[in-house]
Amino acid sequence: MHPSDLLRDLIQGRGSTHQLSSYIALIAGLRRSLDDWIPPDRLDSWTRIAARLGLTVIPDCLFCDLAGAPYTGVVPTTRATAEPWRSGASSGSRGMVHVFVSSSRERAEEALAAGWYSLVVHGRPITKPLVDHGRLGMAFGYPECCVKFFMSRNDWPRWNTLAESFKASRQTLWECNCLTKHTPCMMIYHMPCSFDCSATTAYSRSLFEVIRSVSEGYAERVRDSSIGTFLTVNEVVTYRLVSAQLSDVDASISYRRAFYLGSYHENDNLGRLLSRGDRILIQSGTVFVYRGRDLVGTSDARCDLGSMDVPLLLRFA
Amino acid sequence: MHSADAERTFPSPEKLVILYQKLLAFRLTYVANAFLTECAELAEATGFTANWFLLNRLPRGMLAEALRCPLLDQWVACAERLIQHRAHLLYPHAHPQRHLKEFSEVVLSLADVLPEGESGEANSLTIHRLKLLRGEMTLAPSRGLEDHTLRWMRRTGRLLIEWGGDDIAIPLSPPLHEATFTACVKSFQVLSNPRIGGAILDPDPAGHLGPLPSQRMRTALGNAFRSLHDELPPFYARLFDALCHWVTTFRSDGPWVAGLLQIADTSSGLASQRALEALSMDYYQRWLVCCPGFHPINRPEPKTLADRLCSALLSGNDSRFSSWGDVIDHVASSISTAEAPEGRSPRWDAVDTLVSISENDLRDLAAEAKGFQRAAAAYVLGEFHAAQQLLLRYLSTDHQSEESWFLLAFTLRHLGDIAGFEEIIFNEMRDLHNSAVVES
Numbered sequence: 001m002h003p004s005d006l007l008r009d010l011i012q013g014r015g016s017t018h019q020l021s022s023y024i025a026l027i028a029g030l031r032r033s034l035d036d037w038i039p040p041d042r043l044d045s046w047t048r049i050a051a052r053l054g055l056t057v058i059p060d061c062l063f064c065d066l067a068g069a070p071y072t073g074v075v076p077t078t079r080a081t082a083e084p085w086r087s088g089a090s091s092g093s094r095g096m097v098h099v100f101v102s103s104s105r106e107r108a109e110e111a112l113a114a115g116w117y118s119l120v121v122h123g124r125p126i127t128k129p130l131v132d133h134g135r136l137g138m139a140f141g142y143p144e145c146c147v148k149f150f151m152s153r154n155d156w157p158r159w160n161t162l163a164e165s166f167k168a169s170r171q172t173l174w175e176c177n178c179l180t181k182h183t184p185c186m187m188i189y190h191m192p193c194s195f196d197c198s199a200t201t202a203y204s205r206s207l208f209e210v211i212r213s214v215s216e217g218y219a220e221r222v223r224d225s226s227i228g229t230f231l232t233v234n235e236v237v238t239y240r241l242v243s244a245q246l247s248d249v250d251a252s253i254s255y256r257r258a259f260y261l262g263s264y265h266e267n268d269n270l271g272r273l274l275s276r277g278d279r280i281l282i283q284s285g286t287v288f289v290y291r292g293r294d295l296v297g298t299s300d301a302r303c304d305l306g307s308m309d310v311p312l313l314l315r316f317a
Numbered sequence: 318m319h320s321a322d323a324e325r326t327f328p329s330p331e332k333l334v335i336l337y338q339k340l341l342a343f344r345l346t347y348v349a350n351a352f353l354t355e356c357a358e359l360a361e362a363t364g365f366t367a368n369w370f371l372l373n374r375l376p377r378g379m380l381a382e383a384l385r386c387p388l389l390d391q392w393v394a395c396a397e398r399l400i401q402h403r404a405h406l407l408y409p410h411a412h413p414q415r416h417l418k419e420f421s422e423v424v425l426s427l428a429d430v431l432p433e434g435e436s437g438e439a440n441s442l443t444i445h446r447l448k449l450l451r452g453e454m455t456l457a458p459s460r461g462l463e464d465h466t467l468r469w470m471r472r473t474g475r476l477l478i479e480w481g482g483d484d485i486a487i488p489l490s491p492p493l494h495e496a497t498f499t500a501c502v503k504s505f506q507v508l509s510n511p512r513i514g515g516a517i518l519d520p521d522p523a524g525h526l527g528p529l530p531s532q533r534m535r536t537a538l539g540n541a542f543r544s545l546h547d548e549l550p551p552f553y554a555r556l557f558d559a560l561c562h563w564v565t566t567f568r569s570d571g572p573w574v575a576g577l578l579q580i581a582d583t584s585s586g587l588a589s590q591r592a593l594e595a596l597s598m599d600y601y602q603r604w605l606v607c608c609p610g611f612h613p614i615n616r617p618e619p620k621t622l623a624d625r626l627c628s629a630l631l632s633g634n635d636s637r638f639s640s641w642g643d644v645i646d647h648v649a650s651s652i653s654t655a656e657a658p659e660g661r662s663p664r665w666d667a668v669d670t671l672v673s674i675s676e677n678d679l680r681d682l683a684a685e686a687k688g689f690q691r692a693a694a695a696y697v698l699g700e701f702h703a704a705q706q707l708l709l710r711y712l713s714t715d716h717q718s719e720e721s722w723f724l725l726a727f728t729l730r731h732l733g734d735i736a737g738f739e740e741i742i743f744n745e746m747r748d749l750h751n752s753a754v755v756e757s
Contacts, residue, residue, distance in 0.1 A: 285411035
């Protein structure tokens with residue numbers, strides 16, 4: 001297969017430009033499996049295309065939007081209802097089919113077994129045992145150090161995983177930038193244990209070479225998207241700051257534009273404030289947004305409302 | 318339950334207020350000690366330490382007055398959550414740093430009950446509003462947000478404030494009239510308390526101040542309640558009467574029971590039914606705080622509680638609500654029923670603790686332990702057939718163990734038996750003889 005045909009198949013077959021690097025890693029044997037969300041009416045055709053690529057697709061369940069929530073067309077990791085997926089139910093079904101994909105059926109089933117997403121059933125949230133979070137991470141082929149990190153830190157009311165990764169970092173390498181995971185130019189999907197994690201860096205470098213063999217231009221875009229200055233508050237409130245410059249006078253950062261990188265635009269309140277300014281200063285957990293010398297607004301990050309919100313400026317190089 | 322029984326079971330509004338205020342004093346002391354001992358440097362650098370000792374100089378008898386400040390209640394509640402989640406230790410320079418700085422605003426709002434001659438600073442960068450007189454009056458800068466340290470002092474019966482080059486002198490002796498305020502605040506806009514005033518009383522947006530807030534509030538509350546009452550259908554009207562009874566009666570010795578009543582939504586045009594719901598929810602949440610023994614199984618999260626309370630209040634039969642006690646009784650029984658133990662999420666503590674044990678120790682445990690723990694060890698080791706057999710055996714002796722049923726479901730999932738998993742999780746099948754459980 002011509003390399004550019006691969007990108008075309010991945011995009012047209014799934015109806016999405018997301019997770020391309022993850023699929024390339026899967027086909028190259030750099031990942032064991034992944035999970036994805038496929039429109040019901042594309043599932044059969046995607047399963048056939050995937051088979052041609054040497055991949056097995058196993059449906060898990062049908063995720064539908066909660067009533068009233070606009071569908072954004074990107075990975076719906078939260079706020080969805082789920083229904084059992086019945087084979088042949090594709091016509092007329094709404095929502096997205098959650099699937100596990102791997103180069104072998106056994107590996108896909110292994111991921112499916114550990115891949116239960118917390119769900120409210122008959123009024124009670126059904127979670128899975130902690131050990132299954134680790135099993136799922138390993139089934140996806142993530143580095144073991146990062147899987148252990150995720151198991152101990154993926155608790156939003158108690159930890160800010162990005163801040164924890166940052167604390168463990170001596171430098172912030174673009175190969176370990178997970179903030180672009182919901183964009184077409186993503187590099188890694190997993191949360192690295194640090195932004196200079198050696199296992200993640202090795203994985204990314206190998207993957208980057210494979211992506212280059214598929215498309216030099218796409219590889220450049222992936223790398224360029226991962227380099228630069230990023231503002232994060234938590235995992236769903238993340239921004240790329242274009243033309244960011246550190247001030248000589250204070251610790252503020254000027255920028256030309258801010259791009260929201262999360263998957264849910266309902267979480268993009270800070271983006272509206274950022275669009276009115278051209279400079280930010282973070283102090284005492286508050287993001288101060290200025291236009292020139294005028295303060296146009298502030299955004300208070302909170303640690304008491306269900307997630308540990310910690311504003312951070314990360315500069316990946 | 319008759320209302321007489323209800324009175325024996327539930328504290329009266331007056332007693333509840335005293336309980337609540339004592340509890341708030343205790344909670345304030347607890348969080349202050351936690352900050353002073355666990356993050357002493359941060360407490361010092363943010364001015365919290367100085368402000369805490371300033372607050373400790375409250376004259377005798379003024380503590381109860383101070384505890385009515387809604388800002389204090391808000392501050393303590395947030396501090397508790399920060400401490401509970403160790404945010405002050407993990408991310409001290411984020412929200413915790415700001416929160417400790419904001420304590421200076423709480424102290425400023427209590428400045429009128431501090432002794433003459435006391436002075437202090439509010440060093441928060443995010444002062445958008447100055448809340449004064451225990452939250453009854455708010456000043457907003459008329460020229461937008463700016464970053465200035467604010468200094469204040471109690472002198473000759475006035476509260477003197479220096480902020481951004483402006484000097485404000487606020488006389489503290491009643492009666493205080495709008496003209497007096499307007500004259501002394503010049504470059505500031507005067508707002509009445511936005512939480513109650515904005516939500517229910519719909520004050521003049523220009524912030525004109527009439528008589529003292531306490532007097533004005535009492536009159537306006539009465540008018541607002543009457544106005545709301547007229548809009549309500551008969552059932553809601555009676556319920557509303559019962560809910561408002563304690564608010565209006567307790568108003569006799571103070572402007573309003575600050576800290577006991579908070580309507581967080583400051584948007585205009587709050588519908589009457591929604592105001593009623595908010596009032597009810599808020600009161601009941603506070604009631605639960607004072608009665609921690611009320612629901613020993615699993616105190617609901619505020620949101621859950623609010624939803625449930627709302628549903629209980631709105632689904633009742635109006636003939637049952639002849640008194641406030643009846644209302645509380647109905648809500649209490651509704652919550653008790655809804656929070657039965659079988660309605661809880663699975664608790665994986667016993668399984669999750671095994672994750673940190675070495676594989677050798679886990680194997681020893683799997684060989685030596687009994688019952689659920691042995692099955693849990695097998696599950697963590699990935700020995701799913703063994704886990705299934707152990708769970709089936711354990712369930713034959715303790716059929717009610719929900720944790721075992723849940724672990725069995727996830728075990729079946731790993732054995733490739735998704736149908737068995739779904740039977741237990743979605744259809745709540747709890748039959749050991751069901752083929753979905755035994756055949757995999």
